[in-house]
Amino acid sequence: MDKKITIAIDGFSSTGKSTLARQLAKHLGYVYVDTGAMYRAVTYYALQNGYIIDDHFDRDGLVRKLPEISLQFLFNPDIGNAEIYLNEVNVENEIRTLEVSGWVSRVAEVSEVRAKLVEQQKHMGENKGVVMDGRDIGTVVFPNAELKLFMTASPETRAQRRFEELQGKGQDVTYDAVLKNVQERDYIDTHRKDSPLIMADDAIEIDNSNLSITQQFEKVVDLVQKVS
Numbered sequence: 001m002d003k004k005i006t007i008a009i010d011g012f013s014s015t016g017k018s019t020l021a022r023q024l025a026k027h028l029g030y031v032y033v034d035t036g037a038m039y040r041a042v043t044y045y046a047l048q049n050g051y052i053i054d055d056h057f058d059r060d061g062l063v064r065k066l067p068e069i070s071l072q073f074l075f076n077p078d079i080g081n082a083e084i085y086l087n088e089v090n091v092e093n094e095i096r097t098l099e100v101s102g103w104v105s106r107v108a109e110v111s112e113v114r115a116k117l118v119e120q121q122k123h124m125g126e127n128k129g130v131v132m133d134g135r136d137i138g139t140v141v142f143p144n145a146e147l148k149l150f151m152t153a154s155p156e157t158r159a160q161r162r163f164e165e166l167q168g169k170g171q172d173v174t175y176d177a178v179l180k181n182v183q184e185r186d187y188i189d190t191h192r193k194d195s196p197l198i199m200a201d202d203a204i205e206i207d208n209s210n211l212s213i214t215q216q217f218e219k220v221v222d223l224v225q226k227v228s
């Protein structure tokens with residue numbers, strides 16, 4: 001295992017992509033990039049700056065402001081992970097609310113937003129040794145990645161996981177609201193015109209409905225060894 005590779009992890013929301021990606025990055029000494037956090041941070045910006053008010057999303061207004069949006073990942077040694085900064089402010093917690101989750105798929109449909117974030121993602125991975133998770137990593141960002149994984153699990157399993165995670169953070173949510181959000185995002189993510197969520201032809205599908213986190217990790221480490 002001496003050659004540094006690029007690992008692309010795509011799949012539906014709440015399939016445990018980031019858990020797996022973090023474990024792999026730590027194990028391999030690679031950089032982990034959570035691209036969902038980038039789309040979430042742009043959504044948070046839109047909410048904070050009046051480009052999303054009630055039911056209205058001012059796409060054009062947001063697109064005009066894109067040059068003023070800067071995103072960065074900085075490593076936090078206290079937690080051993082990188083955190084996302086929006087215009088120099090740590091927004092790691094603010095981007096995980098149900099309000100941001102409710103809008104993020106709409107923001108991620110905007111081609112100008114995608115173009116900006118994809119360019120930054122390509123740049124972050126240009127030296128390999130990266131594990132990146134998202135929806136279009138194996139198809140658009142790194143079509144030549146040495147290892148592509150596509151994660152799936154039933155909507156109910158995923159909603160239960162996200163519900164427990166949000167409850168653990170003290171957020172006031174119901175299971176039904178989380179399930180509805182998961183289903184809505186699945187629909188928008190797979191039906192959008194620009195870079196819809198699809199499995200790359202050469203990706204390996206991992207359905208983790210019945211796999212523990214450790215079983216999944218061991219399975220993927222085997223796959224990494226085969227291609228490194």
Ligand code: DC
Nearest residue numbers: 013035036039104105108134135136
């Ligand atoms: O992985 P996540 O749930 O944090 O992602 C949030 C949203 O961002 C998701 O609904 C779709 C969008 N997204 C995307 O369109 N492309 C990516 N590469 C990553 C996320």
